[in-house]
Amino acid sequence: MSETTLNPSASTPLWRRSVTRDLVAVLILAAVAVALFFLFPSNLALLTRIVAMMLLVLSLDLVTGYSGVATLGHATLFGAGAYAAGIVAAKFGITDPLLMLAVGALAGAAAGAISSLVILRGHGLSQLVLSIAVVSLAHEAANKLSGWTGGSDGLSGISPSALFGMFRFDLFGRTAFIMSVVLLLVVFVVLRIIVRSPFGMLCRGIKQDPVRIRAMGAPVYFTLVKMYAIAGAVAGLGGALSAIATKVVGLDSLSFTLSAEALVMLVLGGTGKLFGALVGTLVFVWFEDRVSAINPFHWLTIVGCLLVAVVLFAPKGLTGAAEAIWKRMRGARS
Amino acid sequence: MQTILSIGADALSYGMVLFIISIGLSVTMGLMKVVNLAHGAFAMIGGYIASYATQQMGLPFGVAIIAAVLGTMLVAVPLERFLYRRIYGAPELTQVLMTIGITFAIIGIANFAMGPTLKTIALPSQLQGPVDLGFRTIAAHKLFAAAVGVVVAIALWFIIERTPFGVRLRASVDDAAMAGALGIRTKIIYAVSFALAVGLAALGGVVGAQLLPIEPYYALHYMVTFLVVVSVGGAGSITGALVAALLLGAVQTTGRYLMPEYGEFFFYLAVIAIVCVFPNGLMGRSK
Numbered sequence: 001m002s003e004t005t006l007n008p009s010a011s012t013p014l015w016r017r018s019v020t021r022d023l024v025a026v027l028i029l030a031a032v033a034v035a036l037f038f039l040f041p042s043n044l045a046l047l048t049r050i051v052a053m054m055l056l057v058l059s060l061d062l063v064t065g066y067s068g069v070a071t072l073g074h075a076t077l078f079g080a081g082a083y084a085a086g087i088v089a090a091k092f093g094i095t096d097p098l099l100m101l102a103v104g105a106l107a108g109a110a111a112g113a114i115s116s117l118v119i120l121r122g123h124g125l126s127q128l129v130l131s132i133a134v135v136s137l138a139h140e141a142a143n144k145l146s147g148w149t150g151g152s153d154g155l156s157g158i159s160p161s162a163l164f165g166m167f168r169f170d171l172f173g174r175t176a177f178i179m180s181v182v183l184l185l186v187v188f189v190v191l192r193i194i195v196r197s198p199f200g201m202l203c204r205g206i207k208q209d210p211v212r213i214r215a216m217g218a219p220v221y222f223t224l225v226k227m228y229a230i231a232g233a234v235a236g237l238g239g240a241l242s243a244i245a246t247k248v249v250g251l252d253s254l255s256f257t258l259s260a261e262a263l264v265m266l267v268l269g270g271t272g273k274l275f276g277a278l279v280g281t282l283v284f285v286w287f288e289d290r291v292s293a294i295n296p297f298h299w300l301t302i303v304g305c306l307l308v309a310v311v312l313f314a315p316k317g318l319t320g321a322a323e324a325i326w327k328r329m330r331g332a333r334s
Numbered sequence: 335m336q337t338i339l340s341i342g343a344d345a346l347s348y349g350m351v352l353f354i355i356s357i358g359l360s361v362t363m364g365l366m367k368v369v370n371l372a373h374g375a376f377a378m379i380g381g382y383i384a385s386y387a388t389q390q391m392g393l394p395f396g397v398a399i400i401a402a403v404l405g406t407m408l409v410a411v412p413l414e415r416f417l418y419r420r421i422y423g424a425p426e427l428t429q430v431l432m433t434i435g436i437t438f439a440i441i442g443i444a445n446f447a448m449g450p451t452l453k454t455i456a457l458p459s460q461l462q463g464p465v466d467l468g469f470r471t472i473a474a475h476k477l478f479a480a481a482v483g484v485v486v487a488i489a490l491w492f493i494i495e496r497t498p499f500g501v502r503l504r505a506s507v508d509d510a511a512m513a514g515a516l517g518i519r520t521k522i523i524y525a526v527s528f529a530l531a532v533g534l535a536a537l538g539g540v541v542g543a544q545l546l547p548i549e550p551y552y553a554l555h556y557m558v559t560f561l562v563v564v565s566v567g568g569a570g571s572i573t574g575a576l577v578a579a580l581l582l583g584a585v586q587t588t589g590r591y592l593m594p595e596y597g598e599f600f601f602y603l604a605v606i607a608i609v610c611v612f613p614n615g616l617m618g619r620s621k
Binding site: 064070072118121122123124125126128129130132133134136137140141144256257260263264267271297298299300301302303304305306307308310311312315 | 565
């Protein structure tokens with residue numbers, strides 16, 4: 001019944017209603033981005049980093065929120081994209097930002113497909129341990145192949161050329177921010193289409209009951225591998241974006257800590273909702289930046305207590321809590 | 335031959351430390367089905383208490399061990415009552431998040447209270463020197479760690495297999511609802527086992543402090559290792575945890591000796607191989 005009240009013209013076909021909603025969502029996101037651009041002109045680097053993290057968390061949402069795979073190693077895909085984009089720029093001279101993004105997405109998708117073959121072998125605890133093992137292995141590999149990756153010093157020497165040959169990446173990060181927001185909007189719309197598609201529904205079905213889906217005759221393992229590849233492309237885009245914006249790739253982009261943080265952001269915002277991933281990342285990284293400027297350990301204490309509070313009092317995350325309040329207010333009015 | 339024996343001696347002591355800490359985690363996972371990522375944090379708390387007791391207060395080592403175990407239990411019991419009890423039986427993701435939150439908070443508080451530097455625990459003179467084993471000399475504290483591991487394994491086996499408490503515990507593991515219906519107070523069993531698990535973590539943290547040095551990020555660094563040991567061994571199995579701890583300790587030590595560059599590689603490759611072949615762990619029960 002909320003469907004009809006939200007959409008006055010209930011007779012319009014379903015696809016057109018969802019297109020309207022997508023448009024509204026994109027407009028809201030774009031408005032927020034424009035507002036942030038003018039409100040915080042000196043923080044554009046931080047905002048670009050937030051967008052890169054949002055892509056990682058969106059990707060994690062596809063795997064964890066929509067498909068029910070528990071992973072603590074999602075930074076593997078982010079790092080693969082970041083290193084691939086960085087290496088082609090620093091070692092092969094491919095400095096066109098769009099090409100770098102494409103390379104990052106491809107590398108992320110490949111890393112996603114390959115790592116999923118291992119991670120999907122386990123369930124529950126063993127799945128978590130496998131994902132941790134995968135990200136640790138990737139971290140070690142990047143550390144040892146220092147000829148390619150710069151090892152623990154990080155990969156530097158990435159100098160992306162001007163976007164479309166016209167817009168140079170300026171000192172204030174304006175170009176980088178605008179490019180990242182456009183990228184985010186495109187990815188967001190594509191993902192909304194994917195999660196609504198029959199394929200997306202199949203993934204949700206697998207999350208709810210894999211046995212039944214298998215009994216229906218759908219390939220559980222292969223579907224999840226496909227979803228993992230898509231998620232890998234998204235996370236790889238995020239990694240490539242961070243490589244372009246910061247011009248350096250560090251080992252921390254392949255770390256267990258980043259994986260755990262991404263999971264925290266996702267749950268903070270709310271799993272199984274694309275908006276949740278965006279809200280959680282924005283809130284988390286913004287506060288992290290503010291608090292850890294004072295003392296990084298205070299931040300750890302606060303985020304720890306916050307996590308416990310979210311699990312106990314708002315298991316559906318910030319967006320879930322907001323929805324509940326919204327519904328109660330509507331209920332009180334009518 | 336000399337190298338093999340040396341590796342064996344080091345691997346044994348390292349594996350035993352892993353076992354002492356991980357067996358508590360194995361009990362929590364097998365019994366309460368809680369993926370307790372904060373387990374390493376409890377080991378760290380034990381280490382801090384022992385360090386404070388020996389360095390600041392000048393207490394003897396034996397007293398410090400007891401203080402560490404009891405002190406950590408004192409911290410853990412209210413946590414069990416108010417936080418953990420709510421997530422028994424919850425999905426893994428929820429448990430991971432809450433326990434990671436607890437870990438983060440403990441790291442922050444530990445740093446605030448004790449500072450970011452490494453803390454050492456003063457050893458008694460008997461444990462400081464080397465001991466001659468015939469083929470090589472080995473640090474006495476390593477032998478001590480191995481001995482404690484053996485004692486813990488035997489004591490746990492005795493408690494679980496031979497005492498009334500063990501019977502109730504095994505009954506609650508098999509079927510908590512049925513055990514409750516038969517008059518076993520499962521909540522108390524859970525609380526006691528949790529305290530026992532945490533006490534073992536603290537013991538391991540103190541005994542292994544020479545191998546796994548105590549600092550605020552201890553909880554995060556070694557947590558993965560403990561989790562891996564339990565997963566490879568199979569949750570809830572003493573023998574499994576012992577075999578896994580010794581096996582992984584051997585893999586890691588051998589890797590460090592022979593190919594120091596790629597030590598961690600072998601460890602994680604071994605983990606992936608074992609978990610892929612035995613998804614429920616070496617000795618775990620299939621679900």
